[in-house]
Amino acid sequence: MKSHRLLARTLLAILIVVHAYFLYRIASHMAFAVVALLLVILLIKHIGLFGSIYAAVRHRTRLRQ
Numbered sequence: 001m002k003s004h005r006l007l008a009r010t011l012l013a014i015l016i017v018v019h020a021y022f023l024y025r026i027a028s029h030m031a032f033a034v035v036a037l038l039l040v041i042l043l044i045k046h047i048g049l050f051g052s053i054y055a056a057v058r059h060r061t062r063l064r065q
Contacts, residue, residue, distance in 0.1 A: 044050060 044053075
């Protein structure tokens with residue numbers, strides 16, 4: 001019975017470690033994606049494309065109505 005408990009605790013510990021590792025990897029990639037998105041938005045804002053993009057979207061929505 002003791003060996004069964006030890007095996008169950010070991011498997012639970014391995015399961016927790018594996019899940020923590022995958023959550024860490026996903027979170028680090030999400031952080032990279034968020035930073036990249038912010039850099040793209042700042043670049044678009046710096047170049048001044050927000051006005052033209054907004055005008056194009058607004059014009060397209062008026063055509064559909």
